[in-house]
Amino acid sequence: MSSVSAGLDRLSPAKTALLPPGPRLPVLLQTLLVLRYRQRLFPLWRNKYGRMFTVTLAPGARRTVVVADPAIVREVFAGNSTVFHPGWGNEVLRPVMGDRSVLVLNEEEHLATRRRLLPALHGSALSGYVDVIRELTANEIRHWPAGQPLALQSRMNALSLDVILRVVFGVDTGARLDELRALLSQVLAVDGVTLLCGSYDKLRKLGRWRKFEAVLKAADAVLYAEIADRRAEHDLAGRHDVLSRMLNEDPEVTDLDVRDQLMTLLLAGYDTTGTAIAWALYEMARRPAVLAVAQAAADEGDLAYLTAAFKESVRLRPVFYEVARTLTAPVELGGWQLPAGTSVMPAIGVVHSDPSIHDAPEEFRPERFLANPPSSGEWIPFGGGVRRCLGAGFAQAEAIVIMQEVLRSYDLRPASSRRERYRSQNVTFSPARGAQVVLSPRGMRSKAGETWRN
């Protein structure tokens, strides 16, 4: 996935004179500030320099133009994909996702792979996944402890992994499921530094990468065994998981290709979705009035309200603060002539928190998405254009079911009166303390500090 790191692309540097203004701090300091504090600094820099400003990032003093104007964001997303290239941000995932991954491929091969995956992740296919997600959620939340802090993010990530194993991989029960869950959890725990090691031949020799590679190989062996078993399945057409659909629609597809797409969907869809759902429940827990409306919607099956609440949550608390493209040719954008090699970064978090785009942006108001929804370019949690998140519909469908089940079962309040800040984890923005809430079974509203027994 493209990220701030796409600004580190290895293409030739752009010329400063042609770029929008921006902070004139030393490159190293700018890089550290952007990596660590961009959610605070970008809105300030937008106020100072305008809705397009340039930051310069190490290594190589790469020029990165931050775009916070919805009309220009739309232009970037609509731009020719050979010119608005995903760049190095996606490339770093190649050693894990594989050469055939939809996230790593470009141009025609990328589009063809997207087209192949899309039907299993959209429209009518999604409604077929609802019952499984509901069943997995019921199993997960049944054991939640009442009356003590519960970190929603780790529980939602665990649930999100189970959803992917069942709905995407189609692995239902037994030793194979346990084995895959254990190995894939280790793959998913990979940190940014280890990933970087995989991108450089010399660093691949380090113990850190070697250890991770061994885990990856073990996980691949189980995945290939599952793919082989599935090919031999006599009722492949009767199965609805994403893996079976891929094999059914194109029996000629290679095991390598299938493996790479599975690994991609897992890595792209796991903690993104878990984190987004954790934020949504946490933000509602902080607002008793909104929580009450959402609980009533959950009870009545008002999915329109729950959908609006999820959309509002990913506006207020986007999991990705930005996406990036690297220009392979000069482009005119917002009145500036940007040279080839410039990174262009639609800043999701800045657009979503701009008071001239979203009225009272710090408030959580699902109603924004019911009456007069924001236009494209104003709400961009899933990026846009030919690189727009392939799992956006899937993530939303999953979130609605999980939110409905949790809200039907529990009252929630935040574990602390101090609002959780953002913590940057690899490229995702997570709740700093894991979105901690205290639960009580519905109908047993707790007084602060009181201990509940199930």
Ligand code: HEM
């Ligand atoms: C709330 C959860 C999620 C968020 C916020 C999210 C966000 C994103 C973003 C920002 C991008 C990059 C878009 C761009 O560069 O314009 C992306 C790409 C992608 N996402 Fe998601 N994602 C989520 C869940 C999922 C899920 C559940 C799946 C799969 C099951 C998935 C699969 C992908 C894939 C395959 C791509 C690459 C698309 C391409 O390069 O053509 N994502 N996602």
